[in-house]
Amino acid sequence: MAVTANKIAKHDPVTKHDPVWSAIREEAVRVAADEPLLGSLAHSAILHHERLEDALSYILAQKLGNDALPALGLREVMEEAFDADPDIGNAVRADLVAVNERDPACRGFLKPLLFFKGFQSIQSHRVAHWLWQQQRETMAFLLQSRTSEIFGVDIHPATRFGRGIMIDHGTGVVIGETAVIEDNVSLLQNVTLGGTGKETGDRHPKIRRGVLIGAGANILGNIEIGEGAKIGAGSVVLIPVPPHCTAAGVPAKLLGDCGCEQPAREMDHALPDTADDAQD
Template identity: 50%
Template sequence: MATLNIDSLGNSDDVVMPGRDPIWDSITAEAMLEAEKEPILSSFLYASILSHDCLERALGFVLANRLHDSTLLETQLMDIFNYAMMNDSGFQHAVRQDIQAFKDRDPACASYSWALLYLKGYHSLESYRVAHALWNQGQKVLALTLQSRINEVWAVDIHPAAKIGEGVLLDHGTGLVIGETAVVENNVCLMQGVTLGGTGKQTGSRHPKVGQGAHIGAGAIILGNITVGEGAIVAAGSLVLKDVPPFSMVEGNPAKIVGNLEDDDPSTTMKHGQTKF
Protein backbone atom coordinates (compact mmCIF):
# COMPACT_ATOMS: atom_id res chain seq x y z
CA MET A 1 0.00 0.00 0.00
CA ALA A 2 1.34 3.43 -0.94
CA THR A 3 2.28 5.93 1.74
CA LEU A 4 -0.77 7.76 3.00
CA ASN A 5 -1.04 11.48 2.33
CA ILE A 6 -4.21 12.65 4.01
CA ASP A 7 -4.17 15.94 2.12
CA SER A 8 -4.62 14.15 -1.21
CA LEU A 9 -7.27 11.60 -0.32
CA GLY A 10 -10.48 13.47 -1.05
CA ASN A 11 -13.43 11.11 -0.85
CA SER A 12 -11.58 8.03 -2.12
CA ASP A 13 -14.09 7.81 -4.97
CA ASP A 14 -11.63 6.01 -7.24
CA VAL A 15 -11.41 2.85 -5.15
CA VAL A 16 -12.94 -0.44 -6.20
CA MET A 17 -16.06 -1.20 -4.18
CA PRO A 18 -16.59 -4.65 -2.67
CA GLY A 19 -19.02 -7.03 -4.39
CA ARG A 20 -22.03 -8.70 -2.83
CA ASP A 21 -21.64 -8.74 0.93
CA PRO A 22 -24.07 -10.80 3.07
CA ILE A 23 -22.75 -9.28 6.30
CA TRP A 24 -23.35 -5.75 5.05
CA ASP A 25 -26.81 -6.77 3.81
CA SER A 26 -27.59 -8.06 7.30
CA ILE A 27 -26.31 -4.89 8.94
CA THR A 28 -28.48 -2.61 6.79
CA ALA A 29 -31.54 -4.81 7.34
CA GLU A 30 -30.93 -4.76 11.10
CA ALA A 31 -30.54 -0.98 11.07
CA MET A 32 -33.83 -0.50 9.23
CA LEU A 33 -35.65 -2.71 11.72
CA GLU A 34 -34.09 -0.88 14.66
CA ALA A 35 -35.07 2.47 13.16
CA GLU A 36 -38.68 1.27 12.99
CA LYS A 37 -38.60 0.05 16.60
CA GLU A 38 -36.84 3.14 17.98
CA PRO A 39 -37.68 6.15 15.79
CA ILE A 40 -35.63 8.40 18.06
CA LEU A 41 -32.53 6.56 16.77
CA SER A 42 -33.41 6.86 13.08
CA SER A 43 -31.03 9.78 12.45
CA PHE A 44 -28.22 8.02 14.30
CA LEU A 45 -28.76 4.79 12.37
CA TYR A 46 -28.98 6.64 9.06
CA ALA A 47 -25.76 8.55 9.68
CA SER A 48 -23.89 5.52 11.00
CA ILE A 49 -25.12 2.80 8.62
CA LEU A 50 -27.88 3.54 6.13
CA SER A 51 -26.19 6.50 4.46
CA HIS A 52 -23.16 4.36 3.53
CA ASP A 53 -22.73 1.92 0.67
CA CYS A 54 -20.47 -0.67 2.34
CA LEU A 55 -19.22 -1.90 5.70
CA GLU A 56 -15.84 -0.19 5.31
CA ARG A 57 -17.30 3.31 4.95
CA ALA A 58 -19.76 2.78 7.80
CA LEU A 59 -16.99 1.46 10.04
CA GLY A 60 -14.74 4.40 9.13
CA PHE A 61 -17.53 6.80 10.06
CA VAL A 62 -18.21 5.09 13.40
CA LEU A 63 -14.53 4.91 14.38
CA ALA A 64 -13.82 8.51 13.37
CA ASN A 65 -16.75 9.72 15.46
CA ARG A 66 -15.40 7.85 18.49
CA LEU A 67 -11.75 8.82 18.14
CA HIS A 68 -11.69 12.43 16.96
CA ASP A 69 -10.71 15.31 19.22
CA SER A 70 -10.00 19.01 18.81
CA THR A 71 -6.70 18.43 16.99
CA LEU A 72 -7.29 15.03 15.34
CA LEU A 73 -10.22 15.93 13.14
CA GLU A 74 -13.09 13.61 12.28
CA THR A 75 -12.75 14.27 8.54
CA GLN A 76 -9.04 13.46 8.63
CA LEU A 77 -9.68 10.22 10.49
CA MET A 78 -12.38 9.16 8.03
CA ASP A 79 -9.97 9.74 5.17
CA ILE A 80 -7.30 7.66 6.90
CA PHE A 81 -9.70 4.82 7.74
CA ASN A 82 -11.32 4.76 4.31
CA TYR A 83 -7.96 4.71 2.58
CA ALA A 84 -6.63 1.88 4.72
CA MET A 85 -9.74 -0.28 4.37
CA MET A 86 -10.87 0.42 0.82
CA ASN A 87 -7.48 -0.27 -0.75
CA ASP A 88 -6.66 -3.56 1.01
CA SER A 89 -8.68 -6.72 0.36
CA GLY A 90 -6.93 -8.47 3.25
CA PHE A 91 -8.10 -5.73 5.60
CA GLN A 92 -11.65 -6.07 4.27
CA HIS A 93 -11.59 -9.82 4.91
CA ALA A 94 -10.27 -9.35 8.46
CA VAL A 95 -12.97 -6.79 9.28
CA ARG A 96 -15.64 -9.33 8.33
CA GLN A 97 -14.00 -12.28 10.07
CA ASP A 98 -13.75 -10.20 13.24
CA ILE A 99 -17.38 -9.05 13.21
CA GLN A 100 -18.45 -12.65 12.57
CA ALA A 101 -16.44 -13.71 15.63
CA PHE A 102 -18.27 -11.19 17.80
CA LYS A 103 -21.66 -12.22 16.41
CA ASP A 104 -21.02 -15.96 16.82
CA ARG A 105 -19.08 -16.07 20.07
CA ASP A 106 -20.18 -13.17 22.27
CA PRO A 107 -23.61 -14.01 23.74
CA ALA A 108 -24.15 -10.30 24.44
CA CYS A 109 -23.84 -9.45 20.73
CA ALA A 110 -27.27 -10.11 19.24
CA SER A 111 -26.53 -8.75 15.76
CA TYR A 112 -23.79 -7.58 13.43
CA SER A 113 -24.98 -3.99 13.79
CA TRP A 114 -24.52 -4.15 17.56
CA ALA A 115 -20.85 -4.99 17.09
CA LEU A 116 -20.42 -2.23 14.53
CA LEU A 117 -22.15 0.44 16.58
CA TYR A 118 -21.57 -0.38 20.24
CA LEU A 119 -18.81 -2.88 21.05
CA LYS A 120 -15.52 -1.23 21.89
CA GLY A 121 -13.66 -4.52 21.59
CA TYR A 122 -14.52 -4.50 17.89
CA HIS A 123 -13.89 -0.77 17.55
CA SER A 124 -10.45 -0.94 19.15
CA LEU A 125 -9.44 -4.02 17.12
CA GLU A 126 -10.32 -2.45 13.77
CA SER A 127 -8.70 0.85 14.76
CA TYR A 128 -5.55 -1.10 15.66
CA ARG A 129 -5.64 -2.64 12.17
CA VAL A 130 -5.49 0.84 10.66
CA ALA A 131 -2.60 1.81 12.95
CA HIS A 132 -0.83 -1.44 12.02
CA ALA A 133 -1.18 -0.66 8.31
CA LEU A 134 0.25 2.82 8.87
CA TRP A 135 3.15 1.40 10.90
CA ASN A 136 4.01 -1.11 8.19
CA GLN A 137 4.18 1.56 5.51
CA GLY A 138 6.55 3.69 7.59
CA GLN A 139 4.11 6.23 9.02
CA LYS A 140 5.04 5.41 12.59
CA VAL A 141 4.24 8.77 14.18
CA LEU A 142 0.71 8.70 12.76
CA ALA A 143 0.34 5.07 13.89
CA LEU A 144 1.44 5.94 17.43
CA THR A 145 -0.90 8.93 17.51
CA LEU A 146 -3.78 6.63 16.64
CA GLN A 147 -2.65 4.08 19.23
CA SER A 148 -2.67 6.81 21.87
CA ARG A 149 -6.24 7.85 20.99
CA ILE A 150 -7.43 4.22 21.05
CA ASN A 151 -5.98 3.91 24.54
CA GLU A 152 -7.53 7.17 25.72
CA VAL A 153 -10.99 6.41 24.38
CA TRP A 154 -11.35 2.65 25.02
CA ALA A 155 -8.57 1.79 27.51
CA VAL A 156 -7.14 -0.70 25.02
CA ASP A 157 -3.39 -0.43 24.40
CA ILE A 158 -2.20 -2.39 21.35
CA HIS A 159 1.16 -1.46 19.88
CA PRO A 160 0.74 -0.87 16.14
CA ALA A 161 3.66 -3.21 15.35
CA ALA A 162 1.97 -6.19 17.04
CA LYS A 163 0.62 -8.85 14.68
CA ILE A 164 -2.99 -9.94 15.10
CA GLY A 165 -4.77 -12.48 12.91
CA GLU A 166 -8.40 -12.67 11.77
CA GLY A 167 -11.54 -13.75 13.58
CA VAL A 168 -10.21 -12.39 16.87
CA LEU A 169 -12.58 -11.61 19.73
CA LEU A 170 -11.65 -8.88 22.21
CA ASP A 171 -14.43 -9.47 24.71
CA HIS A 172 -15.05 -6.11 26.46
CA GLY A 173 -11.46 -5.04 25.74
CA THR A 174 -11.02 -2.78 28.75
CA GLY A 175 -7.50 -2.92 30.16
CA LEU A 176 -6.09 -5.03 27.33
CA VAL A 177 -2.35 -4.54 26.67
CA ILE A 178 -0.52 -6.10 23.70
CA GLY A 179 3.17 -5.34 23.28
CA GLU A 180 5.21 -4.47 20.21
CA THR A 181 6.48 -7.93 19.22
CA ALA A 182 3.43 -9.92 20.31
CA VAL A 183 1.73 -12.24 17.82
CA VAL A 184 -1.92 -13.27 18.10
CA GLU A 185 -3.02 -15.85 15.54
CA ASN A 186 -6.46 -16.42 14.02
CA ASN A 187 -9.61 -17.07 16.07
CA VAL A 188 -8.10 -16.19 19.45
CA CYS A 189 -10.27 -14.84 22.28
CA LEU A 190 -8.77 -12.26 24.64
CA MET A 191 -10.89 -11.23 27.61
CA GLN A 192 -10.71 -7.90 29.46
CA GLY A 193 -7.56 -6.98 31.36
CA VAL A 194 -5.25 -9.37 29.50
CA THR A 195 -1.58 -8.37 29.24
CA LEU A 196 0.75 -9.75 26.57
CA GLY A 197 3.85 -8.03 27.91
CA GLY A 198 7.62 -8.12 27.84
CA THR A 199 10.14 -8.51 30.63
CA GLY A 200 13.22 -6.40 31.24
CA LYS A 201 14.67 -4.00 28.69
CA GLN A 202 15.88 -6.47 26.08
CA THR A 203 15.28 -5.70 22.41
CA GLY A 204 14.11 -8.00 19.66
CA SER A 205 11.28 -10.49 20.02
CA ARG A 206 10.25 -10.11 23.66
CA HIS A 207 6.47 -10.56 23.81
CA PRO A 208 4.18 -13.61 23.82
CA LYS A 209 3.04 -15.55 20.77
CA VAL A 210 -0.56 -16.81 21.09
CA GLY A 211 -1.54 -19.76 18.90
CA GLN A 212 -4.67 -20.18 16.84
CA GLY A 213 -7.91 -20.69 18.74
CA ALA A 214 -6.43 -20.03 22.19
CA HIS A 215 -8.58 -18.50 24.92
CA ILE A 216 -6.99 -16.06 27.39
CA GLY A 217 -9.12 -15.40 30.46
CA ALA A 218 -9.83 -12.07 32.12
CA GLY A 219 -6.90 -10.45 33.88
CA ALA A 220 -4.36 -13.02 32.72
CA ILE A 221 -0.77 -11.75 32.48
CA ILE A 222 1.54 -13.44 29.99
CA LEU A 223 5.11 -12.14 29.98
CA GLY A 224 8.13 -12.62 27.76
CA ASN A 225 8.92 -14.29 24.45
CA ILE A 226 6.93 -17.42 25.24
CA THR A 227 4.31 -19.39 23.34
CA VAL A 228 0.72 -20.12 24.25
CA GLY A 229 -0.04 -23.12 22.08
CA GLU A 230 -2.89 -23.64 19.66
CA GLY A 231 -6.24 -24.19 21.35
CA ALA A 232 -4.89 -23.62 24.86
CA ILE A 233 -6.73 -21.94 27.74
CA VAL A 234 -5.13 -19.54 30.19
CA ALA A 235 -7.47 -19.24 33.16
CA ALA A 236 -8.57 -15.86 34.44
CA GLY A 237 -6.07 -14.11 36.70
CA SER A 238 -3.15 -16.37 35.84
CA LEU A 239 0.49 -15.27 35.58
CA VAL A 240 2.16 -17.13 32.72
CA LEU A 241 5.96 -17.13 32.51
CA LYS A 242 6.56 -20.37 30.58
CA ASP A 243 5.32 -21.91 27.34
CA VAL A 244 1.80 -23.33 27.40
CA PRO A 245 1.40 -26.61 25.44
CA PRO A 246 -1.29 -26.79 22.74
CA PHE A 247 -4.77 -27.87 23.88
CA SER A 248 -3.91 -27.61 27.56
CA MET A 249 -5.23 -25.44 30.38
CA VAL A 250 -3.05 -23.52 32.79
CA GLU A 251 -4.01 -21.55 35.86
CA GLY A 252 -2.50 -19.95 38.94
CA ASN A 253 0.35 -17.66 39.93
CA PRO A 254 2.67 -18.79 38.53
CA ALA A 255 0.52 -20.71 36.07
CA LYS A 256 0.73 -24.50 35.97
CA ILE A 257 -0.87 -27.07 33.71
CA VAL A 258 -4.10 -28.37 35.26
CA GLY A 259 -5.34 -30.58 32.44
CA ASN A 260 -6.01 -31.13 28.76
CA LEU A 261 -9.05 -29.82 26.96
CA GLU A 262 -12.24 -31.69 26.30
CA ASP A 263 -13.01 -29.21 23.51
CA ASP A 264 -10.39 -28.52 20.85
CA ASP A 265 -11.65 -24.99 20.09
CA PRO A 266 -12.07 -23.10 23.39
CA SER A 267 -12.15 -19.67 21.78
CA THR A 268 -15.28 -20.70 19.86
CA THR A 269 -17.07 -22.62 22.59
CA MET A 270 -16.17 -19.92 25.15
CA LYS A 271 -16.06 -22.62 27.86
CA HIS A 272 -13.30 -21.39 30.13
CA GLY A 273 -12.74 -24.45 32.26
CA GLN A 274 -13.52 -27.63 30.34
CA THR A 275 -10.55 -29.87 31.09
CA LYS A 276 -9.66 -33.51 31.61
CA PHE A 277 -6.53 -35.01 33.13
Protein backbone atom coordinates (compact mmCIF):
# COMPACT_ATOMS: atom_id res chain seq x y z
CA MET A 1 0.00 0.00 0.00
CA ALA A 2 1.35 3.43 -0.90
CA VAL A 3 2.17 5.68 2.03
CA THR A 4 0.44 9.02 1.49
CA ALA A 5 -0.14 12.13 3.56
CA ASN A 6 -3.71 10.99 4.23
CA LYS A 7 -2.75 7.41 5.15
CA ILE A 8 0.55 7.93 6.94
CA ALA A 9 0.42 6.07 10.23
CA LYS A 10 2.34 7.52 13.12
CA HIS A 11 5.27 5.44 14.15
CA ASP A 12 4.22 3.24 17.06
CA PRO A 13 7.36 2.31 19.05
CA VAL A 14 5.43 -0.36 20.93
CA THR A 15 4.17 -2.36 17.95
CA LYS A 16 7.02 -1.13 15.72
CA HIS A 17 4.43 -0.33 13.04
CA ASP A 18 6.24 2.13 10.77
CA PRO A 19 5.17 2.09 7.10
CA VAL A 20 7.65 4.77 6.04
CA TRP A 21 10.65 2.95 7.51
CA SER A 22 9.46 -0.35 6.06
CA ALA A 23 9.24 1.23 2.60
CA ILE A 24 12.73 2.72 2.96
CA ARG A 25 14.23 -0.63 3.89
CA GLU A 26 12.55 -2.31 0.91
CA GLU A 27 13.99 0.34 -1.40
CA ALA A 28 17.45 -0.12 0.12
CA VAL A 29 17.32 -3.88 -0.44
CA ARG A 30 16.44 -3.31 -4.11
CA VAL A 31 19.24 -0.77 -4.54
CA ALA A 32 21.78 -3.16 -3.01
CA ALA A 33 20.67 -5.88 -5.43
CA ASP A 34 20.48 -3.67 -8.53
CA GLU A 35 23.63 -1.59 -7.89
CA PRO A 36 26.28 -3.72 -6.15
CA LEU A 37 28.56 -0.68 -5.90
CA LEU A 38 25.95 0.93 -3.63
CA GLY A 39 25.50 -2.14 -1.44
CA SER A 40 27.84 -0.80 1.23
CA LEU A 41 25.93 2.51 1.34
CA ALA A 42 22.58 0.74 1.56
CA HIS A 43 23.77 -1.37 4.47
CA SER A 44 25.69 1.27 6.42
CA ALA A 45 23.10 4.02 6.03
CA ILE A 46 19.87 2.00 6.13
CA LEU A 47 19.86 -1.75 6.63
CA HIS A 48 22.25 -1.71 9.60
CA HIS A 49 19.74 0.35 11.62
CA GLU A 50 16.55 -0.59 13.43
CA ARG A 51 14.78 2.78 13.23
CA LEU A 52 14.46 5.64 10.80
CA GLU A 53 15.78 7.94 13.52
CA ASP A 54 18.97 5.88 13.80
CA ALA A 55 19.52 5.93 10.04
CA LEU A 56 18.87 9.66 9.86
CA SER A 57 21.30 10.44 12.68
CA TYR A 58 23.96 8.37 10.91
CA ILE A 59 23.39 10.06 7.53
CA LEU A 60 23.37 13.59 8.92
CA ALA A 61 26.36 13.02 11.20
CA GLN A 62 28.42 11.68 8.31
CA LYS A 63 27.65 14.80 6.27
CA LEU A 64 27.87 17.45 8.98
CA GLY A 65 30.60 16.15 11.24
CA ASN A 66 34.04 17.81 11.26
CA ASP A 67 36.96 18.35 13.64
CA ALA A 68 34.95 20.77 15.78
CA LEU A 69 31.87 18.55 15.73
CA PRO A 70 32.93 14.90 15.40
CA ALA A 71 30.44 12.66 13.63
CA LEU A 72 30.16 10.21 16.51
CA GLY A 73 29.41 12.94 19.04
CA LEU A 74 26.99 14.66 16.69
CA ARG A 75 25.13 11.41 16.19
CA GLU A 76 24.77 11.00 19.95
CA VAL A 77 23.32 14.52 20.20
CA MET A 78 20.81 13.79 17.44
CA GLU A 79 19.71 10.52 18.98
CA GLU A 80 19.31 12.30 22.31
CA ALA A 81 16.93 14.74 20.62
CA PHE A 82 14.97 11.99 18.84
CA ASP A 83 14.60 9.97 22.04
CA ALA A 84 13.62 12.98 24.15
CA ASP A 85 10.99 14.22 21.69
CA PRO A 86 9.37 11.41 19.64
CA ASP A 87 7.31 14.02 17.76
CA ILE A 88 10.47 14.94 15.86
CA GLY A 89 10.40 11.47 14.32
CA ASN A 90 6.75 11.87 13.33
CA ALA A 91 7.62 15.17 11.66
CA VAL A 92 10.52 13.53 9.79
CA ARG A 93 8.15 10.93 8.39
CA ALA A 94 5.60 13.55 7.37
CA ASP A 95 8.34 15.53 5.61
CA LEU A 96 9.43 12.43 3.68
CA VAL A 97 5.86 11.79 2.57
CA ALA A 98 5.55 15.44 1.51
CA VAL A 99 8.68 15.28 -0.65
CA ASN A 100 7.59 12.02 -2.24
CA GLU A 101 4.13 13.38 -3.06
CA ARG A 102 5.09 16.85 -4.28
CA ASP A 103 8.47 16.55 -6.01
CA PRO A 104 8.14 15.02 -9.50
CA ALA A 105 11.85 14.16 -9.40
CA CYS A 106 11.31 11.98 -6.33
CA ARG A 107 10.41 8.30 -6.56
CA GLY A 108 10.15 6.84 -3.10
CA PHE A 109 11.59 7.73 0.29
CA LEU A 110 15.16 6.47 0.07
CA LYS A 111 16.57 9.11 -2.26
CA PRO A 112 15.44 12.17 -0.28
CA LEU A 113 16.66 10.55 2.93
CA LEU A 114 20.10 9.92 1.43
CA PHE A 115 20.57 12.79 -0.98
CA PHE A 116 18.06 15.67 -0.92
CA LYS A 117 19.64 18.56 0.96
CA GLY A 118 16.34 20.41 1.32
CA PHE A 119 14.94 17.50 3.32
CA GLN A 120 18.19 16.94 5.21
CA SER A 121 18.50 20.60 6.18
CA ILE A 122 15.02 20.60 7.72
CA GLN A 123 15.84 17.54 9.83
CA SER A 124 19.13 19.05 10.97
CA HIS A 125 17.19 22.16 11.93
CA ARG A 126 14.71 20.10 13.94
CA VAL A 127 17.61 18.90 16.10
CA ALA A 128 19.07 22.42 16.35
CA HIS A 129 15.65 23.73 17.40
CA TRP A 130 15.40 21.05 20.11
CA LEU A 131 18.84 22.12 21.39
CA TRP A 132 17.68 25.74 21.36
CA GLN A 133 14.67 24.82 23.47
CA GLN A 134 16.99 23.09 25.95
CA GLN A 135 18.98 26.35 26.30
CA ARG A 136 21.96 24.71 24.56
CA GLU A 137 22.31 27.69 22.26
CA THR A 138 26.00 27.35 21.38
CA MET A 139 25.54 23.75 20.26
CA ALA A 140 22.41 24.79 18.33
CA PHE A 141 24.33 27.51 16.51
CA LEU A 142 27.21 25.15 15.74
CA LEU A 143 24.79 22.69 14.13
CA GLN A 144 23.06 25.53 12.28
CA SER A 145 26.42 26.77 11.00
CA ARG A 146 27.43 23.34 9.70
CA THR A 147 24.04 22.93 8.03
CA SER A 148 24.49 26.26 6.27
CA GLU A 149 28.02 25.39 5.17
CA ILE A 150 27.17 21.92 3.83
CA PHE A 151 23.63 22.33 2.49
CA GLY A 152 23.50 26.05 1.66
CA VAL A 153 20.38 26.46 3.81
CA ASP A 154 20.53 29.00 6.65
CA ILE A 155 17.75 28.58 9.25
CA HIS A 156 17.99 30.19 12.68
CA PRO A 157 17.70 27.52 15.41
CA ALA A 158 14.73 29.32 16.99
CA THR A 159 12.59 29.13 13.83
CA ARG A 160 9.44 27.07 14.37
CA PHE A 161 8.44 24.48 11.78
CA GLY A 162 5.33 22.36 11.49
CA ARG A 163 5.34 19.04 9.66
CA GLY A 164 4.84 17.98 6.07
CA ILE A 165 7.37 20.61 4.96
CA MET A 166 9.16 20.51 1.61
CA ILE A 167 12.13 22.72 0.76
CA ASP A 168 12.77 21.89 -2.89
CA HIS A 169 16.45 22.08 -3.91
CA GLY A 170 17.26 24.09 -0.79
CA THR A 171 20.15 26.20 -2.04
CA GLY A 172 20.03 29.80 -0.83
CA VAL A 173 17.08 29.46 1.57
CA VAL A 174 17.37 31.88 4.53
CA ILE A 175 14.85 31.87 7.40
CA GLY A 176 15.04 34.22 10.38
CA GLU A 177 14.75 33.73 14.11
CA THR A 178 11.09 34.55 14.75
CA ALA A 179 9.68 33.05 11.56
CA VAL A 180 6.94 30.42 11.85
CA ILE A 181 6.24 27.85 9.12
CA GLU A 182 3.10 25.82 9.75
CA ASP A 183 2.15 22.38 8.41
CA ASN A 184 2.22 21.36 4.74
CA VAL A 185 4.19 24.34 3.40
CA SER A 186 6.32 24.09 0.25
CA LEU A 187 9.09 26.50 -0.68
CA LEU A 188 11.73 26.50 -3.37
CA GLN A 189 15.33 27.61 -3.65
CA ASN A 190 16.58 31.11 -2.80
CA VAL A 191 13.56 31.96 -0.63
CA THR A 192 14.14 34.43 2.19
CA LEU A 193 11.85 34.77 5.19
CA GLY A 194 13.57 37.75 6.75
CA GLY A 195 13.28 41.04 8.53
CA THR A 196 13.14 44.52 7.05
CA GLY A 197 16.14 45.97 8.86
CA LYS A 198 17.49 46.09 12.40
CA GLU A 199 14.25 45.53 14.27
CA THR A 200 14.35 43.44 17.40
CA GLY A 201 11.73 41.14 18.82
CA ASP A 202 9.10 39.43 16.68
CA ARG A 203 10.20 40.54 13.21
CA HIS A 204 9.86 37.67 10.73
CA PRO A 205 7.03 36.23 8.60
CA LYS A 206 4.35 33.81 9.75
CA ILE A 207 3.61 31.26 7.04
CA ARG A 208 0.30 29.47 7.59
CA ARG A 209 -0.76 25.99 6.49
CA GLY A 210 -0.64 24.92 2.87
CA VAL A 211 1.28 27.92 1.49
CA LEU A 212 3.38 27.64 -1.68
CA ILE A 213 6.37 29.99 -2.00
CA GLY A 214 8.03 30.22 -5.42
CA ALA A 215 11.76 30.30 -6.13
CA GLY A 216 13.59 33.49 -5.24
CA ALA A 217 10.70 35.02 -3.29
CA ASN A 218 11.53 37.38 -0.43
CA ILE A 219 8.96 37.74 2.35
CA LEU A 220 10.08 40.42 4.76
CA GLY A 221 8.84 41.60 8.13
CA ASN A 222 6.42 40.36 10.76
CA ILE A 223 3.60 39.75 8.28
CA GLU A 224 1.20 36.85 7.87
CA ILE A 225 0.90 34.78 4.72
CA GLY A 226 -2.56 33.28 5.11
CA GLU A 227 -3.51 29.64 4.87
CA GLY A 228 -3.43 28.22 1.35
CA ALA A 229 -1.85 31.33 -0.19
CA LYS A 230 0.55 31.34 -3.14
CA ILE A 231 3.63 33.57 -3.53
CA GLY A 232 4.95 33.99 -7.07
CA ALA A 233 8.59 33.33 -7.92
CA GLY A 234 10.91 36.32 -7.54
CA SER A 235 8.39 38.36 -5.55
CA VAL A 236 9.21 40.80 -2.76
CA VAL A 237 6.37 40.58 -0.26
CA LEU A 238 6.05 43.41 2.27
CA ILE A 239 2.29 43.20 2.96
CA PRO A 240 0.11 40.54 4.59
CA VAL A 241 -1.45 38.07 2.16
CA PRO A 242 -5.00 36.85 2.90
CA PRO A 243 -5.81 33.13 2.92
CA HIS A 244 -6.13 31.43 -0.49
CA CYS A 245 -4.84 34.49 -2.31
CA THR A 246 -2.01 34.82 -4.84
CA ALA A 247 0.61 37.55 -4.41
CA ALA A 248 3.36 38.33 -6.91
CA GLY A 249 5.58 41.12 -8.18
CA VAL A 250 8.17 43.61 -6.92
CA PRO A 251 6.76 44.84 -4.68
CA ALA A 252 4.15 42.10 -4.52
CA LYS A 253 0.49 42.85 -5.10
CA LEU A 254 -2.57 40.70 -4.50
CA LEU A 255 -3.72 39.04 -7.71
CA GLY A 256 -6.81 37.20 -6.59
CA ASP A 257 -7.74 33.66 -5.61
CA CYS A 258 -5.09 30.98 -6.02
CA GLY A 259 -7.60 28.38 -7.20
CA CYS A 260 -7.09 25.54 -4.72
CA GLU A 261 -7.18 24.82 -0.99
CA GLN A 262 -3.51 23.90 -0.50
CA PRO A 263 -1.21 25.16 -3.25
CA ALA A 264 1.74 23.58 -1.44
CA ARG A 265 0.42 20.15 -2.37
CA GLU A 266 -0.59 21.06 -5.92
CA MET A 267 2.80 22.69 -6.64
CA ASP A 268 1.23 24.75 -9.44
CA HIS A 269 3.20 28.00 -9.71
CA ALA A 270 1.00 29.54 -12.41
CA LEU A 271 -0.36 33.00 -11.66
CA PRO A 272 -3.89 34.24 -12.44
CA ASP A 273 -4.43 35.03 -16.13
CA THR A 274 -5.26 38.65 -15.43
CA ALA A 275 -4.38 41.05 -12.68
CA ASP A 276 -7.20 43.54 -13.31
CA ASP A 277 -8.26 43.24 -9.68
CA ALA A 278 -4.74 43.61 -8.31
CA GLN A 279 -4.58 45.58 -5.08
CA ASP A 280 -1.81 47.77 -3.70
